[in-house]
Amino acid sequence: MSASARQVIVIGGGLGGLWATLALAEAGHRVMLFSLFEVMRSHSACAQGGINAVLDMKGQHDSVQQHIVDTIKGGSYLANQPPIQSMCEDAPGLIRTFERMGVTFSRTPEGLLDQRLFGGVKHKRTCFAGASTGQQLLYGVDQQVRRLETEGKVEKQEWWEFLSIVKDVDGVCRGIVAMDLRSLEVRAFRADAVVLASGGLGQIYAPKTTCSTNSTGAAASRVYQQGARFANAEFFQFHPTAMLGEDKTRLMTEAARGEGGRVWVPKDPGDRREPLRIPESERFYFLEDWYPSYGNTVPRDIAARAIWKVTRELGLGVGGADAGESRDRVYLDLTHLDRNFVSTRLGAILSIYRKFAGQDPLETPMEIFPAAHYAMGGLWVDYEKDPTRGGMKAGSPRNHATNIPGLYACGECDYAYHGANRLGANSLLSASYSGRVAGEAVASYLSGLEQGAEAAPAALFETESRRQADLNQQFSRPRGDQNPFRLHRELGALMTTQVGVVRDNAELDAALSSLRELEQRFERLDLSESSRWANQSLAHARQVFDMVKLAQVMAASARARDECRGAHFKPAFDLAIPQGKFPGDPEFEAYRERWKANNADWLKTTVAEYHPDGPRIAFEPVDLGLLAPEQPRDYR
Amino acid sequence: MHAEANRQTVELRIRRQDRPNAAPYWQSFVLEARAGANVVSLLMDLREHCVTKDGERVDPVAFEHNCMEEVCGACAMLINGLPRPACSALIAELEAPIRLEPLPKFPVVRDLMVDRARMFEHLKQVKAWVRIDGAWDNHERAPRISPQDWAANYLYSRCMSCGCCMAACPQVGSDQAFVGPAPLAQVRLMNAHPTGRYDKTERLHAIMAEGGLSDCGNAQNCVRVCPKAIPLTTAIGELGRQTTLQALKDLFGND
Numbered sequence: 001m002s003a004s005a006r007q008v009i010v011i012g013g014g015l016g017g018l019w020a021t022l023a024l025a026e027a028g029h030r031v032m033l034f035s036l037f038e039v040m041r042s043h044s045a046c047a048q049g050g051i052n053a054v055l056d057m058k059g060q061h062d063s064v065q066q067h068i069v070d071t072i073k074g075g076s077y078l079a080n081q082p083p084i085q086s087m088c089e090d091a092p093g094l095i096r097t098f099e100r101m102g103v104t105f106s107r108t109p110e111g112l113l114d115q116r117l118f119g120g121v122k123h124k125r126t127c128f129a130g131a132s133t134g135q136q137l138l139y140g141v142d143q144q145v146r147r148l149e150t151e152g153k154v155e156k157q158e159w160w161e162f163l164s165i166v167k168d169v170d171g172v173c174r175g176i177v178a179m180d181l182r183s184l185e186v187r188a189f190r191a192d193a194v195v196l197a198s199g200g201l202g203q204i205y206a207p208k209t210t211c212s213t214n215s216t217g218a219a220a221s222r223v224y225q226q227g228a229r230f231a232n233a234e235f236f237q238f239h240p241t242a243m244l245g246e247d248k249t250r251l252m253t254e255a256a257r258g259e260g261g262r263v264w265v266p267k268d269p270g271d272r273r274e275p276l277r278i279p280e281s282e283r284f285y286f287l288e289d290w291y292p293s294y295g296n297t298v299p300r301d302i303a304a305r306a307i308w309k310v311t312r313e314l315g316l317g318v319g320g321a322d323a324g325e326s327r328d329r330v331y332l333d334l335t336h337l338d339r340n341f342v343s344t345r346l347g348a349i350l351s352i353y354r355k356f357a358g359q360d361p362l363e364t365p366m367e368i369f370p371a372a373h374y375a376m377g378g379l380w381v382d383y384e385k386d387p388t389r390g391g392m393k394a395g396s397p398r399n400h401a402t403n404i405p406g407l408y409a410c411g412e413c414d415y416a417y418h419g420a421n422r423l424g425a426n427s428l429l430s431a432s433y434s435g436r437v438a439g440e441a442v443a444s445y446l447s448g449l450e451q452g453a454e455a456a457p458a459a460l461f462e463t464e465s466r467r468q469a470d471l472n473q474q475f476s477r478p479r480g481d482q483n484p485f486r487l488h489r490e491l492g493a494l495m496t497t498q499v500g501v502v503r504d505n506a507e508l509d510a511a512l513s514s515l516r517e518l519e520q521r522f523e524r525l526d527l528s529e530s531s532r533w534a535n536q537s538l539a540h541a542r543q544v545f546d547m548v549k550l551a552q553v554m555a556a557s558a559r560a561r562d563e564c565r566g567a568h569f570k571p572a573f574d575l576a577i578p579q580g581k582f583p584g585d586p587e588f589e590a591y592r593e594r595w596k597a598n599n600a601d602w603l604k605t606t607v608a609e610y611h612p613d614g615p616r617i618a619f620e621p622v623d624l625g626l627l628a629p630e631q632p633r634d635y636r
Numbered sequence: 637m638h639a640e641a642n643r644q645t646v647e648l649r650i651r652r653q654d655r656p657n658a659a660p661y662w663q664s665f666v667l668e669a670r671a672g673a674n675v676v677s678l679l680m681d682l683r684e685h686c687v688t689k690d691g692e693r694v695d696p697v698a699f700e701h702n703c704m705e706e707v708c709g710a711c712a713m714l715i716n717g718l719p720r721p722a723c724s725a726l727i728a729e730l731e732a733p734i735r736l737e738p739l740p741k742f743p744v745v746r747d748l749m750v751d752r753a754r755m756f757e758h759l760k761q762v763k764a765w766v767r768i769d770g771a772w773d774n775h776e777r778a779p780r781i782s783p784q785d786w787a788a789n790y791l792y793s794r795c796m797s798c799g800c801c802m803a804a805c806p807q808v809g810s811d812q813a814f815v816g817p818a819p820l821a822q823v824r825l826m827n828a829h830p831t832g833r834y835d836k837t838e839r840l841h842a843i844m845a846e847g848g849l850s851d852c853g854n855a856q857n858c859v860r861v862c863p864k865a866i867p868l869t870t871a872i873g874e875l876g877r878q879t880t881l882q883a884l885k886d887l888f889g890n891d
Contacts, residue, residue, distance in 0.1 A: 040708075
């Protein structure tokens, strides 16, 4: 360890956090890695279908430029373009690095990396490891970090929960306060820089989410409440194809459609026949019908809304209108595909479906519905544009820096790459890439740091520790009749119905007022648990409180944006593409003009700042230097 | 599997323990299981209203869970005497009353939570990684891997360190040094990788030492309980051949 070695804290051990850890340890710094559990249990393990990188393995003349364009348009132009450019340019190198780590990527007959099709693109650009790609990538970096642990370069603090950052008088982040989830000890840790890699927040929609139970967004909410800006919170992805389920809606990868799976409903909603007894002519392949160009692999926001329309508006869900809540399902069909091919390339999801639904997707179509999946929005992070190359300037200390000096964010908890809608298989890429970039940026920040955390007065740390210990006490004291697990359930139901796939200002106003009421009910909290050892109710109650705070940011950001863009869909402001009209047709050109006028008003980043009375919403411009918004998204 | 379909009433008998060194005790709970419910979802329902069969209000049961789709490995426990992930243990398929106990062979933290740190220490001991120069792009690809080799390796790379195989193995114990089946299978995986095999000798020496391969008693419990159907005994068999060759090499020199 060199004399210039500094102490860094990374929070979260999924792909983002582990990549940041690798980059920092390799730069010679000491890393303390905090996680709620053993890092290999992180939600990255749940990603199935693959990771995008232009390798052009399939003779389709794929190009990095096309990856950039697809990502920008997939996100409805809302993401800043320099970070997208750099991510797509660096993707092939990341894949090579993963491959060297021993990740078991699926192979072509020649032993090279295989690639498959994903949504919102026309090229086979997705590398994969069966249907457990996230698990395989996570284990690859987990193994490397374990090696660095044995070399004394990384110290893991598993079973610790991040509670807050510690800021000095100048507002610089100098460490964190965390809680040991076993002893419940609350303790401050000094750090010269902190990287937050705490993942997504799908639990805000529980149980109708594909996310793990620890993807609460609580850590991001905590730094938001301490002054970190939170961007594009209204953009939350609903994955079109999740299993039905009362405890969780498990993901069935988009790769199922990329590999040829078809989505359909019976034309007659009253049709009670077994699906495979319904002849082709009596099936409605609505994605193929409405979007003949992209078919079943339209982007997720479009597929999710199409399923919504079929079930909720047209009453064509399986079982029809009299099926009650179970009208909320359509078929995802793999039965026409070669069984060996499907088993080799999608085995992991077949096994999940068999175990949890008790049916075999090789024998009968799966039943699926959209579910809360991924936050495009997240902590606002900066970047430095490279004036000559156009992308992010490599190694700039500004990259992935939040507005709090010394605090960085990467992975799903940041907002940087996906704009209004994320393309499938771009999240394993952004998580890995941003983790590495954040690690490199922190290393640059540290080399310019005059004074480290050791100089910060002890009182700073003591005060913040005490504040957190007091909060624990306050949460632990029975004050009424409100159970934290029930509050969580109510939050999930509220968000699913009122801040979901389709939005409406009156509903959003109602949601905001319900969320304020939900927050107030914490005054009457009763944990129903008094144990001073491994008290999970306490940890959960604190998470749910911070989830409510973050849900307010999501609802307020959604309320503030009066348009339709990507995953944020407010029908009252919809500018629909005229049916049957294409570029060159006067109706389409008139639409293009309306679309451009709308962009002039709304093509801007939403930025929320914490205020005790509720989030303050402002907007900032988007860097469109690479691809001007001339072409509306059109996947027909 | 549809929401309004049948509900059933089930009894859970849970072995509880308040602290690592406290005495364990049993409690019974009776609750409604929704159609499609599993052990994790039932334990989640129980948290909201944790009252025993005898009507006593008690602290919620501590347990681990995360992905709820059998990919993270967190929720493994003993269910009706068998080690398995709780999320994929469907209530409808379990004999009632359902007995839940913490995963054996690991120290209990509280109730159904155990500390599996040992497993991760064993992964270090056997050097379960491919040594790379650094996590940067050096513009080189790893060597090719045939689809056949990929298919064999992929079976092992899906190990989620849930600990079920360790729990079932009669040779694994808190007072025994045996590294256990899962870490051994990782040695098999790393030794098969085209550059991972550069450190094959070191890994084999690690499992030829105390607590290594020779502690396997060939009970074959591991392969029977593995939720991911990883051919653990095949790996152990292959490693047997590798260590025999290594022992000969060690005796007579490398080439």
